[in-house]
Each structure stands twice: as structure tokens, then as C-alpha cells.
Amino acid sequence: MVGDNTNPQPVVGDNTKEREQRSPLLPIRHQADFFVCDVFDAAVKGDAASMEHPIFSLSKKPDMKPRRYENGSSWVEVRPGFKGLATVFDRDILIYCISQLMAALNDNRTVSRKLRLRAHDLLIATNRDTSGRGYLQLREAFERLQSTQIVTNIVTGGKETFDVFSLIDRARIVRETREGRMQEVEIDLSEWVFQAVEAQEVLTLDRRYFQLAKPLERRLYELARKHVGQQASFKIGLEKLRLKCGAQSTLKEFRRLLQSIIDDDAEHNHMPGYRILLDGDMVEMRGKPGNETTPPPSIYRLQEETYAQARELAPGWDVHALESEWRSWCDKKKIRPGWADRHFMAFCKRRGKYPGFKV
Structure with a gap:
């Protein structure tokens, strides 16, 4: 069951050429206009500490093996719970939570370790299945995140302490549908994860990460x-x-x-x-200099002054992250702009009108 939510769709038949041409990426399960959908407005963020250290299991099966990793003076031990170690796919939940918190901080809103989220939004934003099975897998991911224990001296927020904790302290279903499917959940992040957010020790991720x-x-x-x-x-x-x-x-x-x-x-x-x-x-x-596959080369030949103007049009945003989204959006909509620089700046101008969601 672990990681099944991320399995690519099987290829029907025995068409070798079709298999060779099929992209290794998972399909985009939820089509959304990046200009409109609020779920996609918060930039995707991951905490730097767990990006540096092997906190999450790479196995798609229950991983019951504890491990220890040392890097210089830093070390981390990861101990599994009853359902095994938290996986890289379970990490999607933390990425979503961190992204929402950073968006709130950039909007000068007060944040806390307790978040109330719509489960459906979380599934959509992380490109996960929204069927009944998807909600079941989400519930199991919560269990692994809460039961996996981290023992470490990793520094977050400028502090080094011996610490034993779970990645989330608690996950609680607040509201369900009549069919028993979770609607709203409350997640209490660990102090370790929240410290990384407060210290802004986070990095922007490409949305294709979820594919x-x-x-x-x-x-x-x-x-x-x-x-x-x-x-x-x-x-x-x-x-x-x-x-x-x-x-x-x-x-x-x-x-x-x-x-x-x-x-x-x-x-x-x-x-x-x-x-x-x-x-x-x-x-x-x-x-990489840019995605070199589908769009014609003219889209990728942005002038240096374009980036400076884009920063003025969308203050506070990471223009290179915006460029990545713009490319994906053009590809999805099959847009081939004749003037790539003008089109990109128009994209940034629209983004700049969404206050509070900065990269």
C-alpha cells in the first residue's frame, strides 16, 4: 500500500514503441489554470534540513529498518513506527504544510504549528489520487509521519540540541463526509519542522516534483x-x-x-x-538551462533585462520559479507566443496581483 498512490498508469497492450516514448513522469491528475486556482498559488517549499539528510524511506513497501546517518558533526537516527518509516511520498504532506505557512508569513499573517487543511486541496496540490483509495493512503501517511521517530542533533533555526520527536505531533480528522471520507484535518507539526519555517530555512521546489x-x-x-x-x-x-x-x-x-x-x-x-x-x-x-522538449527554442530565449522587469512586476517572487511555471503553463495550454519576453512579463504581472503569495 505504501506509495501505491504514485504508481504510473500501466500501458495497455504490448506496444514497444509506445512504452519507449511514454514519459517517466506521472500524469498531471488535476488540471488547473495557474492564474486562477488558489491551491496552486502558494509556492512549493521544502525544509532544507530534511532535504540534506535521509529522513524518508525510498521504499514503496513498509520499511521497518531503522537507520543512522552521519555527516561531519551532524547525525540523525530514524526509527520506524508500527506501519514503517515515513516515505518520500508521505513528505508531500509536510511540503504542502510548509508551503502554506511560508505563504502566510509572506503575507504578514500569524502562523502556528497547528494547521487546519482541506484534505481535497492537499491531494490536488500534491498531484495525488482523490478517490476513496487516495484518502485511505493519506490517512496511512499521517500515521507513518506521526509514528516515525527522529533522533538528531541537526541544527535548525540556529540551535543545536539533542532531540527526539516525530515529524508531526498529531493529525486529527475534524470533519468527514456522509460516506466517512475526510474533509478537514488538523495537523500539529513538530517543533523541529516549525523552527525551520520560522527561520525560513526552506527552498522553493519545482511543481513537477509531484510528478x-x-x-x-x-x-x-x-x-x-x-x-x-x-x-x-x-x-x-x-x-x-x-x-x-x-x-x-x-x-x-x-x-x-x-x-x-x-x-x-x-x-x-x-x-x-x-x-x-x-x-x-x-x-x-x-x-538545466530550461525544459528543452516541447516548446520551440524562442520561448526559452529570454533577455537578461526581462528578469529585472519581471521582479518589478511581481515583487517578492522568485522569477526563475515563475519562469518554470510559465513554461509549464504554455506547454499545457499549447501556447506558442511570438514575443516570449512580453508574454512572460504579462504572466508575472498577473502573478503580482495576487498579494500574499510570494516565493
């Missing part, structure tokens, strides 16, 4: 997002990368899995934002 089907793809994207930053690239040894990913496979199997993702990305360009290269026992992560 990545493989747990390892999601983990690799998190590490690239955390470490590449403004650098041209980030290099790391294969064995150290395996440990940072939290992979339980052998080094040989990890190499095979990594090479498979690299090959898929070379064919489909599905990994958001970053390209991964494997050379012997060294791995290099590089930022």
Missing part, C-alpha cells in the same frame, strides 16, 4: 536543489550519494538505478531543473 514517480528521482532532485544552488555544478562520490539518498541497496544496484534515471532523463528530459552525470564513481549535478 516524479520513482522515490529515488525525488530524493536526487532534493539533493540537487539543496546543493547546486548558484554553483555551476555539485560533485559527490557515488557511495556518499548512496548514503545521502538513504538507499538500502548495494552500491552496484544503486549505480544501476542511478544510470537508469540518467538514461530516462536523456531521452525524456523529465527531471526538473537539474541534469545528473555519472563518471566512474563520481556523480555531478548540473542546473
Whole structure:
């Protein structure tokens, strides 16, 4: 059951060509105009500490194995609950909560560790199934997040303390439908997660993160997002990368899995934002200049002054995150603007009219 919500749809028949051309990304389950839908207005955010350290399991089956990871003076132990360790797909819930809190902080609203959310909005925003099974899997994710114990000395908010905690302190269904399906839930975040939000130790994520089907793809994207930053690239040894990913496979199997993702990305360009290269026992992560697949090259040739003007039109926003959304929106709507710079600035101007939702 763990992670089943993220399985790609099977290909009907035995059409080899169709299988080869099929994108590794999960389909976008919920079509929404990014200009209108409030659920998508809060920028997707993840806390930097759990992006750095292997907190979440990569397994789609119940993972009952505790693990410890050390990095310099920092260390973290992760201990499973009755239903196993929290998974990278369970992390979607924390990402959604952190995104809502950051949007509120940017709007100068008071925030607290207790959030009341509509379950349907959470499922839509994280590209999850909204059937009865989707709600059941959401309930199980809450259980794993609450029962997984973290023991660590990781610094958040400038403080280093020995701490034992769960990722969420509590999840409670506030309101249900007549059929017993959850409508509203209350989530109490752990103090550790909330401290990271208050200290703004968070990073903006590409929305296509929720379309990545493989747990390892999601983990690799998190590490690239955390470490590449403004650098041209980030290099790391294969064995150290395996440990940072939290992979339980052998080094040989990890190499095979990594090479498979690299090959898929070379064919489909599905990994958001970053390209991964494997050379012997060294791995290099590089930022991509842009999605180079569907739209014609003219859309991606934005002038440098366009970015400066975009920041004025949408103050407080991350223009590169906006550019990524603009590209996706153009692709989804099959828009081919003749003047890419003007079209992008119009997009930013519309975004600037939504006060309170800054990146």
C-alpha cells in the first residue's frame, strides 16, 4: 500500500514503441489554470534540513529498518513506527504544510504549528489520487509521519540540541463526509519542522516534483536543489550519494538505478531543473538551462533585462520559479507566443496581483 498512490498508469497492450516514448513522469491528475486556482498559488517549499539528510524511506513497501546517518558533526537516527518509516511520498504532506505557512508569513499573517487543511486541496496540490483509495493512503501517511521517530542533533533555526520527536505531533480528522471520507484535518507539526519555517530555512521546489514517480528521482532532485544552488555544478562520490539518498541497496544496484534515471532523463528530459552525470564513481549535478522538449527554442530565449522587469512586476517572487511555471503553463495550454519576453512579463504581472503569495 505504501506509495501505491504514485504508481504510473500501466500501458495497455504490448506496444514497444509506445512504452519507449511514454514519459517517466506521472500524469498531471488535476488540471488547473495557474492564474486562477488558489491551491496552486502558494509556492512549493521544502525544509532544507530534511532535504540534506535521509529522513524518508525510498521504499514503496513498509520499511521497518531503522537507520543512522552521519555527516561531519551532524547525525540523525530514524526509527520506524508500527506501519514503517515515513516515505518520500508521505513528505508531500509536510511540503504542502510548509508551503502554506511560508505563504502566510509572506503575507504578514500569524502562523502556528497547528494547521487546519482541506484534505481535497492537499491531494490536488500534491498531484495525488482523490478517490476513496487516495484518502485511505493519506490517512496511512499521517500515521507513518506521526509514528516515525527522529533522533538528531541537526541544527535548525540556529540551535543545536539533542532531540527526539516525530515529524508531526498529531493529525486529527475534524470533519468527514456522509460516506466517512475526510474533509478537514488538523495537523500539529513538530517543533523541529516549525523552527525551520520560522527561520525560513526552506527552498522553493519545482511543481513537477509531484510528478516524479520513482522515490529515488525525488530524493536526487532534493539533493540537487539543496546543493547546486548558484554553483555551476555539485560533485559527490557515488557511495556518499548512496548514503545521502538513504538507499538500502548495494552500491552496484544503486549505480544501476542511478544510470537508469540518467538514461530516462536523456531521452525524456523529465527531471526538473537539474541534469545528473555519472563518471566512474563520481556523480555531478548540473542546473538545466530550461525544459528543452516541447516548446520551440524562442520561448526559452529570454533577455537578461526581462528578469529585472519581471521582479518589478511581481515583487517578492522568485522569477526563475515563475519562469518554470510559465513554461509549464504554455506547454499545457499549447501556447506558442511570438514575443516570449512580453508574454512572460504579462504572466508575472498577473502573478503580482495576487498579494500574499510570494516565493
